[in-house]
Amino acid sequence: MEELQRALAREFDPQTAALLGVTSFQAGQSANVIPDRAVLLGTGRCFDTAVRERFPALLERVARGIGESTGTEIRVRYEPGPPPLINDAACTETARRAAASIFGDRLRSGGVRMSGEDFAKYENPKCFLALGGGSADAEKRYPNHSPQFQIEESALASGVRFFVNYAVCYGEEL
Known part of the structure; x- marks a missing residue:
């Protein structure tokens, strides 16, 4: 509006x-x-x-x-939803290090995004990672929340490798 x-x-x-x-x-x-x-x-x-x-x-x-x-009656009900998600610098650096060894030159910084995300409610330090899982074929590539989106299931294995590597990198930092 x-x-x-x-x-x-x-x-x-x-x-x-x-x-x-x-x-x-x-x-x-x-x-x-x-x-x-x-x-x-x-x-x-x-x-x-x-x-x-x-x-x-x-x-x-x-x-x-x-x-x-x-000349209309308008009622507003505001429900705030999740708070802003702000990445923790240390978590982000650990994630970057862990991701670099898995994704190499495919690793991209998404920049600032104004996504609504319940993940922001966690009290612990955090960072948000988006794992690309769309089709390599541009004709079949749709956004995550599109009804036409079809995940490229091989991306899931890469995501698991990343999370395991993140745990290893985090353990090394302790």
């Missing part, structure tokens, strides 16, 4: 990573009947909990403005 994007642009410094997105819109069951209600679902993502704490008030303001301008 454009209103959310405009509000984010006004509320936050352009260098601040903040995302509010509508990911589902459910309304009505018929093409010739105006539905009496609609349910919108979405996601909020950021790397700073102080930014995240401002999302509910921003959503309320945007909803109130849209409701007033359209």
Whole structure:
């Protein structure tokens, strides 16, 4: 929704990573009947909990403005979901070392990603690794959450080798 994007642009410094997105819109069951209600679902993502704490008030303001301008009643229920996932530097370096000996020149840094991930709730130091498991054929390559995604099962063996090697590297560091 454009209103959310405009509000984010006004509320936050352009260098601040903040995302509010509508990911589902459910309304009505018929093409010739105006539905009496609609349910919108979405996601909020950021790397700073102080930014995240401002999302509910921003959503309320945007909803109130849209409701007033359209003569509709809009109710907002905000559920924060998992906190931002911030990789621990030491865990990341161990993972990089362990991965380099398994993946060699196929190892890539994915950069910063604003994924919603329950893994962030773990209290222990952590780092997030994405194991590529898509098709080598570009025509058959789809994102992980696509209904067309088919895992290349041979990637699973590489993932197991990585995790075993991570445990060995971590043990060496102790």
